[in-house]
Amino acid sequence: MPYPPFIMLDGKSGLPLYRQIYEAIRRAILSGKLRPTAPLPATRLLSKHLGVSRMTIVNAYDQLFAEGYLEAKTGAGTFVAAHLPEEFLQTSGSGRREHQESTLTRKVKFSDYGKNLAEHSDSILRHHGKSSLVPFEHGVPGTEEFPFDVWAKIAQRWQKKPPTQILSYGDAVGFQPLREAIAAHLASARGVLCEVEQIIITNGTQQALDLIGRIFLSKTTDVYIEDPGYYGARDIFGATGARLIPVPIDGEGFNLQTARKRSRKARLAYVTPSHQYPLGVTMSLTRRLKLLEWARDRDAYVVEDDYNSEYRYGGRPLASLQGLDRDGRVIYLGTFSKTIFPALRLGYLVVPTNLIGVFAAARALNDLHSPSLDQAVLAEFITERHYARHVRRMRGIYEERQQILVGEVRKNLKGMLEVAPAEAGMHLIGWLPRGIDDRDVSLRAAAANLKIAAVSAYCIEQKLRGGLLLGYTAFNERLIKQGVKKLARVLDETM
Amino acid sequence: MPYPPFIMLDGKSGLPLYRQIYEAIRRAILSGKLRPTAPLPATRLLSKHLGVSRMTIVNAYDQLFAEGYLEAKTGAGTFVAAHLPEEFLQTSGSGRREHQESTLTRKVKFSDYGKNLAEHSDSILRHHGKSSLVPFEHGVPGTEEFPFDVWAKIAQRWQKKPPTQILSYGDAVGFQPLREAIAAHLASARGVLCEVEQIIITNGTQQALDLIGRIFLSKTTDVYIEDPGYYGARDIFGATGARLIPVPIDGEGFNLQTARKRSRKARLAYVTPSHQYPLGVTMSLTRRLKLLEWARDRDAYVVEDDYNSEYRYGGRPLASLQGLDRDGRVIYLGTFSKTIFPALRLGYLVVPTNLIGVFAAARALNDLHSPSLDQAVLAEFITERHYARHVRRMRGIYEERQQILVGEVRKNLKGMLEVAPAEAGMHLIGWLPRGIDDRDVSLRAAAANLKIAAVSAYCIEQKLRGGLLLGYTAFNERLIKQGVKKLARVLDETM
Numbered sequence: 001m002p003y004p005p006f007i008m009l010d011g012k013s014g015l016p017l018y019r020q021i022y023e024a025i026r027r028a029i030l031s032g033k034l035r036p037t038a039p040l041p042a043t044r045l046l047s048k049h050l051g052v053s054r055m056t057i058v059n060a061y062d063q064l065f066a067e068g069y070l071e072a073k074t075g076a077g078t079f080v081a082a083h084l085p086e087e088f089l090q091t092s093g094s095g096r097r098e099h100q101e102s103t104l105t106r107k108v109k110f111s112d113y114g115k116n117l118a119e120h121s122d123s124i125l126r127h128h129g130k131s132s133l134v135p136f137e138h139g140v141p142g143t144e145e146f147p148f149d150v151w152a153k154i155a156q157r158w159q160k161k162p163p164t165q166i167l168s169y170g171d172a173v174g175f176q177p178l179r180e181a182i183a184a185h186l187a188s189a190r191g192v193l194c195e196v197e198q199i200i201i202t203n204g205t206q207q208a209l210d211l212i213g214r215i216f217l218s219k220t221t222d223v224y225i226e227d228p229g230y231y232g233a234r235d236i237f238g239a240t241g242a243r244l245i246p247v248p249i250d251g252e253g254f255n256l257q258t259a260r261k262r263s264r265k266a267r268l269a270y271v272t273p274s275h276q277y278p279l280g281v282t283m284s285l286t287r288r289l290k291l292l293e294w295a296r297d298r299d300a301y302v303v304e305d306d307y308n309s310e311y312r313y314g315g316r317p318l319a320s321l322q323g324l325d326r327d328g329r330v331i332y333l334g335t336f337s338k339t340i341f342p343a344l345r346l347g348y349l350v351v352p353t354n355l356i357g358v359f360a361a362a363r364a365l366n367d368l369h370s371p372s373l374d375q376a377v378l379a380e381f382i383t384e385r386h387y388a389r390h391v392r393r394m395r396g397i398y399e400e401r402q403q404i405l406v407g408e409v410r411k412n413l414k415g416m417l418e419v420a421p422a423e424a425g426m427h428l429i430g431w432l433p434r435g436i437d438d439r440d441v442s443l444r445a446a447a448a449n450l451k452i453a454a455v456s457a458y459c460i461e462q463k464l465r466g467g468l469l470l471g472y473t474a475f476n477e478r479l480i481k482q483g484v485k486k487l488a489r490v491l492d493e494t495m
Numbered sequence: 496m497p498y499p500p501f502i503m504l505d506g507k508s509g510l511p512l513y514r515q516i517y518e519a520i521r522r523a524i525l526s527g528k529l530r531p532t533a534p535l536p537a538t539r540l541l542s543k544h545l546g547v548s549r550m551t552i553v554n555a556y557d558q559l560f561a562e563g564y565l566e567a568k569t570g571a572g573t574f575v576a577a578h579l580p581e582e583f584l585q586t587s588g589s590g591r592r593e594h595q596e597s598t599l600t601r602k603v604k605f606s607d608y609g610k611n612l613a614e615h616s617d618s619i620l621r622h623h624g625k626s627s628l629v630p631f632e633h634g635v636p637g638t639e640e641f642p643f644d645v646w647a648k649i650a651q652r653w654q655k656k657p658p659t660q661i662l663s664y665g666d667a668v669g670f671q672p673l674r675e676a677i678a679a680h681l682a683s684a685r686g687v688l689c690e691v692e693q694i695i696i697t698n699g700t701q702q703a704l705d706l707i708g709r710i711f712l713s714k715t716t717d718v719y720i721e722d723p724g725y726y727g728a729r730d731i732f733g734a735t736g737a738r739l740i741p742v743p744i745d746g747e748g749f750n751l752q753t754a755r756k757r758s759r760k761a762r763l764a765y766v767t768p769s770h771q772y773p774l775g776v777t778m779s780l781t782r783r784l785k786l787l788e789w790a791r792d793r794d795a796y797v798v799e800d801d802y803n804s805e806y807r808y809g810g811r812p813l814a815s816l817q818g819l820d821r822d823g824r825v826i827y828l829g830t831f832s833k834t835i836f837p838a839l840r841l842g843y844l845v846v847p848t849n850l851i852g853v854f855a856a857a858r859a860l861n862d863l864h865s866p867s868l869d870q871a872v873l874a875e876f877i878t879e880r881h882y883a884r885h886v887r888r889m890r891g892i893y894e895e896r897q898q899i900l901v902g903e904v905r906k907n908l909k910g911m912l913e914v915a916p917a918e919a920g921m922h923l924i925g926w927l928p929r930g931i932d933d934r935d936v937s938l939r940a941a942a943a944n945l946k947i948a949a950v951s952a953y954c955i956e957q958k959l960r961g962g963l964l965l966g967y968t969a970f971n972e973r974l975i976k977q978g979v980k981k982l983a984r985v986l987d988e989t990m
Contacts, residue, residue: 067780068780107794111716113709114711120856121853125667128667128863129859143659148657159643164638167837169625171624207861207862210860299602319562341662341663357620358609360616361612361616361619364620364623366701368699
């Protein structure tokens with residue numbers, strides 16, 4: 001009888017002994033050290049050899065029998081199964097690592113979507129990656145001011161004694177009290193006109209755009225997007241294979257006339273009318289009405305991304321495009337990433353009545369629904385008025401931060417960066433002197449541990465003067481001042 | 496000067512007075528009651544008429560100016576803007592509701608995916624809808640036994656003073672400590688061999704399957720699925736337009752030979768080798784090795800859905816198919832819906848090294864990442880050993896519940912339903928006498944407030960004897976006994 005030299009028992013390993021023996025034999029079989037039909041030592045012998053109880057060996061062998069690695073021949077003992085396909089046993093087990101490395105260059109048969117993603121995975125992950133939270137990253141709220149005490153108290157109630165029903169599979173469209181809270185909030189704050197049924201909870205704007213892309217776009221469709229514009233929409237819609245039709249943004253926002261010259265085929269337009277991303281322009285009423293008219297005439301849909309309408313410091317919030325629509329042509333989307341915190345991953349869609357079914361089904365197939373306890377906590381946070389209070393408070397804080405930033409830039413970056421206060425939003429645009437490449441500045445800033453996006457990175461065809469997106473919402477006075485000083489050095493070197 | 500009869504102020508409304516006036520005028524313009532170029536009363540006049548301060552009227556007008564509804568002509572007063580497109584002003588505002596109703600029959604230009612979903616939204620929402628939690632719904636854990644005290648305590652720490660970094664946008668692949676906890680758990684409990692980098696956190700199995708479908712499948716591809724099998728996979732893969740190749744399940748599980756006869760083109764196979772869904776068969780080692788061999792030869796991938804491997808009552812858990820794979824051909828998926836609670840919406844993928852990039856990008860584009868605090872709480876719950884303890888405890892409870900169910904069925908449903916104890920899983924199959932239609936029984940059971948799925952509802956081409964899926968994990972002894980009594984009445988009436 002052979003004695004298996006490959007079994008090393010480790011008393012400190014978390015694994016039970018029988019399991020260690022099982023693993024060792026299994027590995028030996030798979031790596032070819034133990035060949036098919038090879039005999040195994042009797043349990044009594046092996047138990048003596050390894051200094052463990054016979055039951056331990058029996059348990060290990062039993063498991064190997066159950067999985068088909070071993071066979072017993074009456075009277076003759078235990079053998080490696082004869083019918084293991086040869087090919088699996090030839091290469092050595094230690095080859096696994098190298099094997100996997102060689103697969104990195106392997107050509108995989110993807111779908112068109114998969115191929116597209118595989119080719120662009122680096123840029124996608126760069127665009128949709130982790131926050132760095134260094135100045136002047138934009139679009140990130142100042143979470144240190146969030147009332148976590150209140151939030152945690154509400155959460156605690158839901159987590160300690162949750163009702164049974166909420167713990168199981170829920171509605172694809174979302175937790176009903178949250179939908180109601182959002183409908184009420186949108187009606188009063190944004191002039192959105194909708195029934196609760198039209199609200200579909202999403203894991204943020206990203207998922208909302210993804211659902212829209214899947215439902216409407218394919219290789220044969222055209223879609224209007226803003227230029228410059230949000231690369232989330234660009235990446236998501238582009239990945240469907242649809243043709244992206246960039247529409248230049250001017251002082252009144254999205255220009256439909258230009259759009260129609262570029263494509264007569266499009267039936268979807270993605271716009272940020274309240275506060276254009278990234279330029280901050282507000283779409284004029286005339287343009288809004290024209291856009292709705294186009295949608296009606298063309299049997300098209302307008303996607304209204306109202307991503308940070310809550311932060312308006314001057315003037316008054318403009319009512320939503322959705323509120324003007326009387327023909328069910330607007331798909332409205334909002335997010336809590338900018339008002340609560342991004343890691344919550346909750347947002348919503350308001351869809352025309354005839355599209356509720358298809359959106360609900362798309363959401364159900366995608367990932368069933370958003371986590372129910374998170375939805376319940378948020379619903380209570382809104383209905384108990386903490387949400388409105390928090391947004392109001394942050395509006396004051398952000399306004400102040402913006403003023404500090406404007407002041408610091410004007411004081412320290414004179415002649416190098418031109419800023420004007422913005423009436424809304426979470427970032428300012430600092431315009432560079434003509435001839436200075438904003439991408440170059442952005443790269444140099446990154447080397448100085450600043451995160452500053454270049455306006456031109458958002459442009460598709462439109463040529464704009466070089467500019468920098470300066471987010472201020474996530475940074476206190478000290479960090480803003482430090483950031484501007486660093487930026488001054490960067491700009492000094494560049495010019 | 497006209498006087499606007501349409502303004503009704505409501506002192507008890509939550510809206511400020513200026514806003515009520517703004518809304519009233521805006522509505523009047525949009526509904527055509529106030530025509531383009533129509534004059535508006537002077538602010539002083541209107542303030543007197545309505546009995547409000549002049550500033551209130553000025554504020555309302557300002558907003559309407561800002562949005563382009565009004566125009567001022569120097570010296571002549573205030574007018575409705577002349578350039579509002581005619582078409583928008585003709586139909587009355589109250590027509591909105593009817594308008595939306597008429598849109599329900601509207602033909603919409605969807606993508607192929609959208610069209611498919613729109614046609615099947617009812618059945619998709621039925622398959623992926625809310626739990627009802629009546630006996631004998633299957634696949635739902637007994638959440639009343641979950642240690643919410645422990646969970647809430649961990650959650651409280653994370654929610655009260657969360658580190659700033661975790662609140663912002665996170666990694667698409669998931670929260671690192673959770674990935675590490677899962678990798679460690681999988682290695683010891685499931686024999687899964689992987690590096691932490693290969694783990695991608697998902698919002699449950701549903702999203703994992705959706706990502707796989709998008710990355711690999713399209714109209715021109717074939718995919719093997721089990722028959723009978725999980726309709727989640729069927730619906731998701733089917734929605735991509737791919738051709739589903741049903742492969743009959745026999746006593747050894749998925750039969751590759753039959754599969755290859757049906758399609759030589761497939762490069763993706765979806766299987767549940769540890770515990771076939773819904774029949775409960777374990778895939779034999781020979782079949783497993785053959786399947787891996789096929790994948791290697793065909794440049795294909797095997798999706799291993801290990802959905803409830805934690806619940807094994809007899810024998811020992813079989814190692815995963817992934818652990819046998821030495822060529823990077825298995826995409827492994829697991830979920831916490833069956834062990835923690837479904838509403839948490841967390842699961843994971845283990846992907847071959849060469850596919851990490853494309854899966855991460857697909858996840859990032861889909862919805863960025865899963866909620867970070869939920870991930871942090873779960874990670875701690877696992878690493879502090881609460882997870883293993885809970886699963887062990889539930890295994891005991893479920894085993895007992897299964898025994899109660901078997902006992903009750905044998906006692907009360909003799910000759911009407913045949914059950915055998917199952918070594919694993921969360922449901923039993925009760926086989927009906929030949930000639931009895933299981934769908935009919937399922938419908939009658941629903942009328943009696945029982946939720947019992949029919950085996951044939953999971954079959955595609957395979958014809959099996961009628962059977963019922965009896966979930967027992969979410970029901971205590973009393974509910975199981977009541978349920979069996981109800982079922983006895985239903986079966987009595989049927990036979």
